[in-house]
Amino acid sequence: MTKMQSDTDFALESEDFAALTEFTHNLTYRLGHLAKALSLTSSHIAKVTTGLNLVQWRLMLIIGLNNNATASEIAKYMTFDPGMMSRNISNLIDAGLVVANQDETDRRARRLSLTAKGRDVFQTSVNGARSHNKAVLCDFSDEQIGMFIAMLDKIMNASLEARKSFTD
Numbered sequence: 001m002t003k004m005q006s007d008t009d010f011a012l013e014s015e016d017f018a019a020l021t022e023f024t025h026n027l028t029y030r031l032g033h034l035a036k037a038l039s040l041t042s043s044h045i046a047k048v049t050t051g052l053n054l055v056q057w058r059l060m061l062i063i064g065l066n067n068n069a070t071a072s073e074i075a076k077y078m079t080f081d082p083g084m085m086s087r088n089i090s091n092l093i094d095a096g097l098v099v100a101n102q103d104e105t106d107r108r109a110r111r112l113s114l115t116a117k118g119r120d121v122f123q124t125s126v127n128g129a130r131s132h133n134k135a136v137l138c139d140f141s142d143e144q145i146g147m148f149i150a151m152l153d154k155i156m157n158a159s160l161e162a163r164k165s166f167t168d
Contacts, residue, residue: 042129049124055080056088056091058078059085059098060092060097060121060125061125061126063092071085071086071109098115099113099114099118
């Protein structure tokens with residue numbers, strides 16, 4: 001058996017190295033790795049520009065774009081854990097960025113909207129998101145970006161379909 005050295009200076013059997021290479025070129029791994037990198041950068045931008053964590057930053061964007069949405073409507077759209085989302089919404093309310101008003105037809109639901117201070121943070125958040133997207137996509141044409149978005153949609157739909165074939 002031949003040994004192969006990696007950048008971290010540990011030896012792998014050639015079969016193990018081939019398996020590792022196959023894994024790191026796997027679509028799920030690559031997209032997960034990309035999502036992690038994008039989230040880390042977004043989290044940094046959110047903290048530096050607004051002082052918010054990434055979940056709060058994303059909530060501010062969604063609430064700003066969907067004024068008077070309920071927490072459950074936002075949770076479905078964002079696929080957030082309800083408990084985590086509730087805590088972050090409470091923090092945004094406590095910070096004076098968001099106001100929650102009781103829904104007129106469903107007394108259990110609260111409609112979320114931005115305060116004046118929240119609208120300022122929302123605008124800063126939008127600017128940060130646009131700058132980040134522009135920096136990430138600057139080397140691609142509009143056509144390439146459109147094709148990439150279409151491919152991501154197809155991958156998402158295929159993944160959701162494939163999931164149905166695996167039962168609990």
